Amino acid sequence: xxxxxxxxxxxxxxxxxxxxxxxxxxxxxxxxxxxxxxxxxxxxxxxxxxxxxxxxxxxxxxxxxxxxxxxxxxxxxxxxxxxxxxxxxxxxxxxxxxxxxxxx
Amino acid sequence: xxxxxxxxxxxxxxxxxxxxxxxxxxxxxxxxxxxxxxxxxxxxxxxxxxxxxxxxxxxxxxxxxxxxxxxxxxxxxxxxxxxxxxxxxxxxxxxxxxxxxxxxxxxxxxxxxxxxxxxxxxxxxxxxxxxxxxxxxxxxxxxxxxxxxxxxxxxxxxxxxxxxxxxxxxxxxxxxxxxxxxxxxxxxxxxxxxxxxxxxxxxxxxxxxxxxxxxxxxxxxxxxxxxxxxxxxxxxxxxxxxxxxxxxxxxxxxxxxxxxxxxxxxxxxxxxxxxxxxxxxxxxxxxxxxxxxxxxxxxxxxxxxxxxxxxxxxxxxxxxxxxxxxxxxxxxxxxxxxxxxxxxxxxxxxxxxxxxxxxxxxxxxxxxxxxxxxxxxxxxxxxxxxxxxxxxxxxxxxxxxxxxxxxxxxxxxxxxxxxxxxxxxxxxxxxxxxxxxxxxxxxxxxxxxxxxxxxxxxxxxxxxxxxxxxxxxxxxxxxxxxxxxxxxxxxxxxxxxxxxxxxxxxxxxxxxxxxxxxxxxxxxxxxxxxxxxxxxxxxxxxxxxxxxxxxxxxxxxxxxxxxxxxxxxxxxxxxxxxxxxxxxxxxxxxxxxxxxxxxxxxxxxxxxxxxxxxxxxxxxxxxxxxxxxxxxxxxxxxxxxxxxxxxxxx
Numbered sequence: 001x002x003x004x005x006x007x008x009x010x011x012x013x014x015x016x017x018x019x020x021x022x023x024x025x026x027x028x029x030x031x032x033x034x035x036x037x038x039x040x041x042x043x044x045x046x047x048x049x050x051x052x053x054x055x056x057x058x059x060x061x062x063x064x065x066x067x068x069x070x071x072x073x074x075x076x077x078x079x080x081x082x083x084x085x086x087x088x089x090x091x092x093x094x095x096x097x098x099x100x101x102x103x104x
Numbered sequence: 105x106x107x108x109x110x111x112x113x114x115x116x117x118x119x120x121x122x123x124x125x126x127x128x129x130x131x132x133x134x135x136x137x138x139x140x141x142x143x144x145x146x147x148x149x150x151x152x153x154x155x156x157x158x159x160x161x162x163x164x165x166x167x168x169x170x171x172x173x174x175x176x177x178x179x180x181x182x183x184x185x186x187x188x189x190x191x192x193x194x195x196x197x198x199x200x201x202x203x204x205x206x207x208x209x210x211x212x213x214x215x216x217x218x219x220x221x222x223x224x225x226x227x228x229x230x231x232x233x234x235x236x237x238x239x240x241x242x243x244x245x246x247x248x249x250x251x252x253x254x255x256x257x258x259x260x261x262x263x264x265x266x267x268x269x270x271x272x273x274x275x276x277x278x279x280x281x282x283x284x285x286x287x288x289x290x291x292x293x294x295x296x297x298x299x300x301x302x303x304x305x306x307x308x309x310x311x312x313x314x315x316x317x318x319x320x321x322x323x324x325x326x327x328x329x330x331x332x333x334x335x336x337x338x339x340x341x342x343x344x345x346x347x348x349x350x351x352x353x354x355x356x357x358x359x360x361x362x363x364x365x366x367x368x369x370x371x372x373x374x375x376x377x378x379x380x381x382x383x384x385x386x387x388x389x390x391x392x393x394x395x396x397x398x399x400x401x402x403x404x405x406x407x408x409x410x411x412x413x414x415x416x417x418x419x420x421x422x423x424x425x426x427x428x429x430x431x432x433x434x435x436x437x438x439x440x441x442x443x444x445x446x447x448x449x450x451x452x453x454x455x456x457x458x459x460x461x462x463x464x465x466x467x468x469x470x471x472x473x474x475x476x477x478x479x480x481x482x483x484x485x486x487x488x489x490x491x492x493x494x495x496x497x498x499x500x501x502x503x504x505x506x507x508x509x510x511x512x513x514x515x516x517x518x519x520x521x522x523x524x525x526x527x528x529x530x531x532x533x534x535x536x537x538x539x540x541x542x543x544x545x546x547x548x549x550x551x552x553x554x555x556x557x558x559x560x561x562x563x564x565x566x567x568x569x570x571x572x573x574x575x576x577x578x579x580x581x582x583x584x585x586x587x588x589x590x591x592x593x594x595x596x597x598x599x600x601x602x603x604x605x606x607x608x609x610x611x612x613x614x615x616x617x618x619x620x621x622x623x624x625x626x627x628x629x630x631x632x633x634x635x636x637x638x639x640x641x642x643x644x645x646x647x648x649x650x651x652x653x654x655x656x657x658x659x660x661x662x663x664x665x666x667x668x669x670x671x672x673x674x675x676x677x678x679x680x681x682x683x684x685x686x687x688x689x690x691x692x693x694x695x696x697x698x699x700x701x702x703x704x705x706x707x708x709x710x711x712x713x714x715x716x717x718x719x720x721x722x723x724x725x726x727x728x729x730x731x732x733x734x735x736x737x738x739x740x741x742x743x744x745x746x747x748x749x750x751x752x753x754x
Contacts, residue, residue, distance in 0.1 A: 024732070025736060025739075096731055103728050103729030104724040104725070
């Protein structure tokens with residue numbers, strides 16, 4: 001069994017990032033879009049961990065960043081869900097196509 | 105030594121009145137504004153009289169020469185070493201004399217207006233404006249710096265504008281105030297350029313230093329400035345001439361006089377104050393202030409001053425003979441008398457016996473202020489009574505307006521030069537000065553003097569004698585509706601009449617002369633025969649024509665034909681101005697400029713607006729409200745930037 005190297009992890013991370021972007025751009029459901037954002041954040045986490053492990057093994061900076069990002073992602077999810085609930089109350093829908101009142 | 109506080113208070117008290125009445129008058133001092141303004145000015149007048157007494161009899165005369173004092177000098181703006189705009193007080197014989205004249209006439213007008221403008225809606229505003237005018241005029245008089253005089257000069261112009269346009273609901277008054285402002289402003293442009301030239305030549309704006317540097321032929325300033333010239337005339341002469349143009353505009357000298365007759369649209373007391381006694385003599389005062397420069401450095405310009413004065417004097421006198429609006433007659437008379445003052449300066453030399461013209465000019469300024477203010481206030485009483493400016497509506501008023509009649513007669517005798525009234529003495533001196541220096545001007549002045557007597561008594565007889573008065577068809581016995589306007593209107597008339605009758609006995613040469621040394625004016629009995637005779641002849645001719653209603657004036661007018669018509673139309677000078685401005689300036693400058701403004705300047709502004717609108721119209725669709733579209737723009741931006749960073753800007 002081959003030990004996975006930096007490039008493998010970066011490949012997975014990039015794949016995860018673009019899956020997230022694809023999901024964010026194509027899904028109409030706000031909850032799904034929120035989940036896509038979580039994927040993007042996690043791809044970043046993966047990058048941090050990988051670079052920390054392979055480039056500066058003795059340091060902990062990347063790990064700390066990851067911990068912070070997880071915490072912030074949790075807070076962001078809470079705020080986003082609150083927004084989505086309010087949107088549902090006013091529009092009876094959480095479809096992003098219906099929430100386009102703010103325009104020219 | 106002069107007391108700076110006392111002297112500074114003289115102009116500052118009317119300013120305080122202006123601020124108080126201007127800001128709060130309409131709300132809090134509706135009824136008492138006139139009293140407040142008058143009381144403040146009364147204090148000013150007392151201080152001015154005290155200053156005059158103090159200067160002329162206590163400290164002013166040192167070793168037989170009246171000194172110049174600068175008790176206060178504050179630097180306001182400093183341009184460079186030596187060139188600064190100061191606010192100061194200059195005390196010398198002419199400024200002290202002007203302080204007395206301005207405060208006294210202004211006080212008379214303040215008191216008179218209490219009656220004349222009683223019940224007027226904008227009464228506080230009127231007194232505020234009067235305060236502003238008095239402040240500016242006093243500031244002009246005591247100015248120690250040529251730029252300070254310019255600042256107050258413009259302030260005087262503004263207050264004159266405000267007061268002429270006091271009845272702003274009359275289109276003619278609005279037109280007149282604009283005309284007065286524009287014409288004098290146009291002349292002031294010359295004044296400003298003149299100041300700049302003089303300041304450039306001398307390197308200072310301060311009067312004392314300016315005169316000192318520009319009058320001694322050995323000084324560096326004169327030596328360097330004679331090397332500059334334009335059109336064959338030296339820079340200094342240009343400077344003096346341009347300054348004189350400013351003075352000519354303010355003093356209504358030909359051909360810049362066209363605003364003065366129209367300025368009679370203002371309330372009559374205002375005409376008495378501004379357009380007879382004080383502001384219009386500012387030009388004379390300015391020339392007198394810079395007299396050493398005119399006289400010593402640029403005698404050619406001084407000669408020009410003399411000719412302009414003489415021409416104005418006779419033209420105005422001829423026009424005055426034909427006008428029927430009594431205030432216009434007085435306006436042309438003012439212009440003619442100021443012409444006298446101007447040419448008197450023009451024929452004067454500097455120092456000694458030759459400087460008689462200077463003293464005479466200032467003397468005439470002093471006496472003229474008395475009798476011309478009196479004439480205007482008397483005319484005001486007449487207008488107040490008959491509610492008309494036109495001679496045709498008057499006649500036979502001597503029974504109804506006895507005090508006005510007597511005081512008006514005194515003023516007429518004074519201006520006609522009948523001894524022993526004030527005008528006789530000052531006019532004698534002027535004529536003598538002209539006789540000694542320039543015979544042509546002397547003859548012009550002599551003829552003008554006869555014309556003056558004629559038109560003044562034409563005015564007098566037409567108002568007070570001629571046809572019997574029919575007070576708007578009422579019974580003459582009950583026609584004295586409001587009489588002569590009561591004590592407040594009669595008191596100034598009587599006081600001024602005393603001045604007009606007695607001011608001539610002041611030994612003026614003792615106090616005011618070009619170089620400060622007392623000038624003993626010799627009284628030549630033989631010399632005064634001609635002017636008095638011609639004056640009396642003028643009066644008798646007027647008597648023959650106008651004492652009783654008859655057809656002689658009409659016949660004379662018919663026989664003079666074209667000349668009468670030309671004089672009646674003021675020699676078509678207004679029409680010439682209108683032709684130059686409307687036909688030539690408007691078509692050659694105004695219209696192209698308007699076209700340029702409308703099409704090029706406005707076009708550029710409109711283009712900016714239109715371009716912005718078009719572009720925003722095109723790109724506003726980008727803000728669609730679709731979150732995912734924004735995300736695509738964002739992503740595209742990131743990708744482009746990333747690509748640039750990786751492949752281009754590495």
